[in-house]
Amino acid sequence: MHRLYENEDITVFWDSDKCRHAKVCVHQSPTVFNKDKRPWIDIGGAPTAQIWQTVSQCPSGALTCVYNHDVRIVFDEGRRCSLALSGDTEIGECCYDETPDSWTIVHTGVRSEYEGKGIAKRLVFKVTEEAEKRKLSVVPVCTYAMKVLG
Ligand code: SF4
Incomplete structure (x- = not known):
């Protein structure tokens, strides 16, 4: 979890x-x-x-x-991603593909000027938390998510 x-x-x-x-x-x-x-x-x-x-x-x-560095993390189910927002500007995302019983994390990215602040980890954990709330498993395919989720 x-x-x-x-x-x-x-x-x-x-x-x-x-x-x-x-x-x-x-x-x-x-x-x-x-x-x-x-x-x-x-x-x-x-x-x-x-x-x-x-x-x-x-x-x-x-x-x-x-x-947090004034960056908010929100979940956008319609776009199948979590988003990092600085003000109203999107500066990162973690995206997944859906199957009936799992979400596959396919991409995690943060603008280069925001790297090294833990934002990508917040994005991955947000997707994982939302999947687990829905009793879905998470399959990390993107290399960053694989590293964070062990
Ligand atoms: S391992 Fe860490 S999180 Fe778990 S109970 Fe101990 S201090 Fe708390």
């Missing part, structure tokens, strides 16, 4: 396959990370600096985070 949690400043990623359930996050920031709640991460439960610090202590790498 791949999830992303966003506030104004940062995006937190969670990869359930990597989570060892060591609960470092739960002990350090219980108002944010609570395994008994759904969703189990409340990104508004603590200041950004505290969340960043807690995520950095995750021993497995299941939790990671990036700054």
Whole structure:
């Protein structure tokens, strides 16, 4: 399972396959990370600096985070993609093809001036999260998505 949690400043990623359930996050920031709640991460439960610090202590790498750099990620089902927006300008996308039971990620791209900010990972996780909500599997074909999704 791949999830992303966003506030104004940062995006937190969670990869359930990597989570060892060591609960470092739960002990350090219980108002944010609570395994008994759904969703189990409340990104508004603590200041950004505290969340960043807690995520950095995750021993497995299941939790990671990036700054948003004023770039929003939206999902456009009609176009079969997630989009990265800076203001109203599209600066990246992650596109997929559909089959009845899966989405195949075929392309992920971000304008060169926005590379290195974690935007492509946010795009891939957005598509994956939307697929998993629909109980569809994800097949990464594009090399970047293959790398991010392991
Ligand atoms: S600290 Fe990391 S490995 Fe431990 S429960 Fe939280 S997400 Fe999972």
